[in-house]
Amino acid sequence: MIDPETLEQLQAIPEREWGRIYKDLTAYAEWRLIKAGYQPRTEKDIVTGEDFAIQAIEKVFEGTRKWDFDRFPDLSIHLKGIVKSLISSHLKSSARVGVRKQKVSEEVREPDNITAASHLLDDETPEQVIITDENWKQIEKEFGEDEIGFLIFCEWVDEVPPRTIAGNYKIDVTDVYNALKRGRRILKRVFS
């Protein structure tokens, strides 16, 4: 059961902020499912990112995953850690059969770049994908005249944080996002 101090902290979070946390958590869970290339095998396996967001929040409210608000004041980070662990357990329980989940838009129904690149995954380091010299040439070509977009994409692949990229190029984060979104679609084509 939750302790009164934690409940008080959770109560102090404004409803609007809860709405933002819920959306952020759902999007995060969806990305992790896409990354894992998860597909349900049985009806019981059918889950969405929102399901994991709900489970994570419930666990904090029930006190089964205690939130140490003094050490980690950002609840979102704590919740994302729970989502990550829940998804990992779910994947193990459904024997990691590579598939897609149920609730997706038409736009992303085709294989995601990351899923499509899964054949390039190194068994020993499954979190890594290799972009070859040939891939780079194709990616650059697809960006065409959008040189800045290509540079932004390269910096992102080099693990420069998007907000730092925005600062370096003196552009809005939305422009960085649009370049990365385009880059993701290009990757999807390159690896499909």
Add this chain to the structure above:
Amino acid sequence: MAAKKINIDKLIDSYMELGSANPDILNDMLKEQGYDPSDLEMRGIQKVRKLLFTQQVALKKANLFNLYNRAIEMVKAASSNSKEAILDMLKRKSPSLQFRNLEKLDEENLRQILNETEVLELIDKLEKGEIK
């Protein structure tokens, strides 16, 4: 350009940071994933409201249970004179309930006789030694 190994986890985290920092970007990501951001936000708020309510009730129930049990422990530990005084008081409050002694009094019995305020008063009086 040379071949490059990319760390998918790190890239997802950095991509997600954009959504966490900018509501428009987050909404765009969610639309791409097949969600209606406004509906999703409303469902989230409703879910949290329900969880807050449920946990508040559960906590209050647990607090009350602890409160009544504390009163019972204090009553049982009281002196013989105090016990008689308490027994008289409880009989006055609830003549229909039959009590020969306080040893068999449990949380459920006490809850039927005294409301939350009254049990708090009883604890207060026992602490101050006012029941003799």
